[in-house]
């Protein structure tokens with residue numbers, strides 16, 4: 001009896017969250033912004049990835065960051081020196097960002113800036129390999145990170161994150177030689193869960209694979225900017 005109640009409550013929560021996510025997505029689409037939701041276990045390298053991405057792309061693209069953390073602004077502070085708006089959201093006891101929290105971030109962006117000037121919003125989710133994958137925030141694309149130090153079996157043990165991901169970054173590959181681990185086996189396990197996932201192996205320390213990641217991000221922004229609405233307007237023009 002108790003279990004049934006919890007399941008129903010969970011479904012209602014996800015429904016309510018999805019309605020909010022759809023609303024956030026409408027804002028992103030209206031403003032021509034591509035939104036990436038970046039997720040992983042604690043410490044897999046999300047903030048370092050954002051540091052490298054902002055350093056490489058913030059001249060060519062107008063970027064904002066929504067930075068989710070349970071209690072601190074430590075990650076937000078690391079990113080502010082790149083000269084882009086960084087909106088910090090503390091989730092308190094919650095182990096994921098939800099669409100309502102991100103709506104608060106979007107409204108703040110719209111209050112402080114002209115949101116139509118932005119190309120890309122990068123959302124760093126709370127470090128957790130399970131819950132963030134279940135709560136959409138209005139993103140167009142889900143990016144999961146898995147570091148080599150976490151083990152080859154993780155895509156099989158935590159399948160929701162890997163099933164949902166559009167792109168999987170296998171991170172810290174500079175450390176692979178020191179571990180009893182094969183990057184190719186992580187990739188094979190991920191493909192078993194999600195055959196279509198785009199997989200890029202990277203090291204933020206050596207820079208390996210970062211150019212492929214940056215090209216992929218540029219491609220996502222270009223694809224979404226060329227939406228059917230803007231193509232038909234361009235034809236009319």
Ligand SMILES: Nc1nc2c(ncn2[C@@H]2O[C@H](COP(=O)(O)OP(=O)(O)OP(=O)(O)O)[C@@H](O)[C@H]2O)c(=O)[nH]1
Pocket residue numbers: 040041042043044045046047048049075126127128171172173174175202203204205206
């Ligand atoms: N060797 C190595 N270390 C890395 C790499 N990427 C990140 N790290 C280190 O891993 C640690 C965690 O990196 P963060 O970027 O803070 O990880 P995170 O996913 O943002 O962590 P949370 O926000 O707490 O979930 C830091 O000490 C980084 O320097 C990498 O490619 N190679």
Ligand SMILES: [Mg+2]
Pocket residue numbers: 046047048075124
């Ligand atoms: Mg971080």
